[in-house]
Amino acid sequence: MIGEAASAVAISASVRSGVTSASAVTEAALGRIAELNPRYNAFTAVTAERARAEAAAVDDRLARGESVGPLAGIPFAVKNLFDIEGLTTIAGSRIDADNLPATEDATVVRRLAAAGAVLVGALNMSQYAYGYTNENSHYGSVRNPHDPTRAAGGSSGGSGAAVAGGMVPVALGSDTNGSIRVPSSLCGLFGLKPTYGRLSRQGARLFAASFDHVGPLARSVTDLAAFYDVMQGPDPADPVCSATTVDPTLPVLDDSARPLRIAIADDYFAPTGVDQALAAVDHVTRALGVSQRVTIPEAARARAAAILITAAESGNLHLENLKTRAADFDPTIRARFLAAALVPAVWAVQAQRFRRWYRERVHEIFRDVDIILAPATPCSAPPLGEEYVMTINGVDMTARQHLGMFTQPLSFIGLPVVVVPVHAAGALPIGVQIVAAPWKEIDALRIARLLEREGVVRSTVPAPH
Amino acid sequence: MPDATDSNSDSYVDVTSAAIGLSIAPAYRPAVVEAFRQLAATADLLMSFPLPDAIDPATVFRP
Numbered sequence: 001m002i003g004e005a006a007s008a009v010a011i012s013a014s015v016r017s018g019v020t021s022a023s024a025v026t027e028a029a030l031g032r033i034a035e036l037n038p039r040y041n042a043f044t045a046v047t048a049e050r051a052r053a054e055a056a057a058v059d060d061r062l063a064r065g066e067s068v069g070p071l072a073g074i075p076f077a078v079k080n081l082f083d084i085e086g087l088t089t090i091a092g093s094r095i096d097a098d099n100l101p102a103t104e105d106a107t108v109v110r111r112l113a114a115a116g117a118v119l120v121g122a123l124n125m126s127q128y129a130y131g132y133t134n135e136n137s138h139y140g141s142v143r144n145p146h147d148p149t150r151a152a153g154g155s156s157g158g159s160g161a162a163v164a165g166g167m168v169p170v171a172l173g174s175d176t177n178g179s180i181r182v183p184s185s186l187c188g189l190f191g192l193k194p195t196y197g198r199l200s201r202q203g204a205r206l207f208a209a210s211f212d213h214v215g216p217l218a219r220s221v222t223d224l225a226a227f228y229d230v231m232q233g234p235d236p237a238d239p240v241c242s243a244t245t246v247d248p249t250l251p252v253l254d255d256s257a258r259p260l261r262i263a264i265a266d267d268y269f270a271p272t273g274v275d276q277a278l279a280a281v282d283h284v285t286r287a288l289g290v291s292q293r294v295t296i297p298e299a300a301r302a303r304a305a306a307i308l309i310t311a312a313e314s315g316n317l318h319l320e321n322l323k324t325r326a327a328d329f330d331p332t333i334r335a336r337f338l339a340a341a342l343v344p345a346v347w348a349v350q351a352q353r354f355r356r357w358y359r360e361r362v363h364e365i366f367r368d369v370d371i372i373l374a375p376a377t378p379c380s381a382p383p384l385g386e387e388y389v390m391t392i393n394g395v396d397m398t399a400r401q402h403l404g405m406f407t408q409p410l411s412f413i414g415l416p417v418v419v420v421p422v423h424a425a426g427a428l429p430i431g432v433q434i435v436a437a438p439w440k441e442i443d444a445l446r447i448a449r450l451l452e453r454e455g456v457v458r459s460t461v462p463a464p465h
Numbered sequence: 466m467p468d469a470t471d472s473n474s475d476s477y478v479d480v481t482s483a484a485i486g487l488s489i490a491p492a493y494r495p496a497v498v499e500a501f502r503q504l505a506a507t508a509d510l511l512m513s514f515p516l517p518d519a520i521d522p523a524t525v526f527r528p
Binding site for chain 1 (some may be wrong): 477478481482485486487488489492493496497499500501502503504507508510511512514516520521522523524527
């Protein structure tokens with residue numbers, strides 16, 4: 001029996017050993033989506049016909065004694081900014097709903113399908129990936145399975161809710177300033193934002209090209225690694241994809257993580273007013289026996305620069321729509337998008353120069369440490385439909401604009417990050433960022449796996465609300 | 466350039482939007498001015514940090 005909390009690798013093992021079939025797993029997933037999606041609003045399209053055909057193909061190969069891929073029969077879904085052949089890529093926007101259907105899958109979707117994974121649908125998101133709460137006036141707000149009155153986080157909120165709600169074991173999201181890590185934190189999931197340039201973005205709608213990443217969200221580290229490994233590899237179709245090798249992580253995930261030098265980010269990453277976030281970091285650091293602290297210099301300026309580059313690039317990208325269809329931008333982001341189009345070049349170029357300076361400083365830190373621990377979000381899931389305000393270092397900050405305050409200074413220079421979920425009894429989950437040096441995803445994954453194995457972090461599927 | 470305390474954020478929004486052909490509906494304008502004022506405050510933080518001339522922008526293009 002494959003239940004809603006089954007891991008992806010367990011599903012694949014059951015399918016390959018004949019305990020169950022890919023078709024039975026797919027029907028169960030489609031049944032759960034039909035039952036649960038009205039509660040959480042995670043899916044904007046269910047690709048049932050494709051899923052049944054892909055599952056049948058896996059079962060046919062197994063019946064003929066042929067080999068199947070490492071992800072055989074695992075249901076997965078993708079944020080609706082990834083191209084899915086035959087489906088219009090809406091990117092959370094009714095403007096894009098007028099576009100023609102995609103003629104082929106995005107590179108990473110194609111690689112997952114080739115490995116036997118079964119695509120069951122496309123997932124809700126903030127319009128054009130702009131927003132941390134996934135409130136979307138076109139397709140409805142995504143609701144958090146741990147408390148449906150609260151946000152699932154954004155912009156990959158549908159990805160968070162689909163996995164946390166037990167509809168799929170793994171989903172793909174994208175992360176420009178925190179859009180994988182924020183929903184992972186709020187939904188109590190493991191999430192991987194790889195090194196900038198590691199995974200191909202071909203066929204994924206851009207937002208701010210200087211920072212756009214894609215990656216998986218899952219309920220276990222093993223599942224993250226299994227999907228991440230299959231998606232790796234060079235892709236000439238994405239000019240930013242600079243990976244030249246595949247560095248498999250799954251086979252070495254359980255190798256000892258103990259020799260890694262770990263430090264806790266202080267200063268900017270430890271302000272007042274974020275008690276639950278810092279308690280989660282403390283929970284993880286105590287388990288790891290870590291006390292060394294490290295200061296990432298000028299993190300506030302790094303965030304400022306990330307905001308300005310994001311504005312300049314997204315304002316440019318959407319200028320034509322802003323000119324002709326401003327009314328079709330979500331009210332929560334319309335003014336910010338319009339203002340973004342007005343950012344002067346001197347700010348954007350200075351931000352890119354600062355990015356170079358900051359990269360050098362952070363690389364100096366990684367000479368002495370391998371892993372930096374930091375909170376993922378300043379709070380757990382905020383209520384939907386209101387301007388939730390946090391007071392951080394004495395300053396009022398809205399969740400809509402500031403849920404990414406701890407994620408932005410890290411994606412700004414493309415560092416790989418794994419979010420791990422801390423879920424204290426009686427509280428909503430909240431994440432901790434495990435940050436590694438560029439191209440060292442394996443270091444962050446090993447620490448995450450160690451914490452998971454020792455029961456320090458965990459992801460659970462709540463009973464349906 | 467306007468800064469966070471510059472009431473000219475108002476006129477900057479008008480002049481620049483006209484220059485790039487972006488017509489902003491009167492109903493949206495106050496929120497856009499406020500959003501731009503926030504960006505200007507963000508830019509103040511960045512622009513007040515001295516950078517050596519030798520620092521390359523982080524954008525790389527490989528022909």
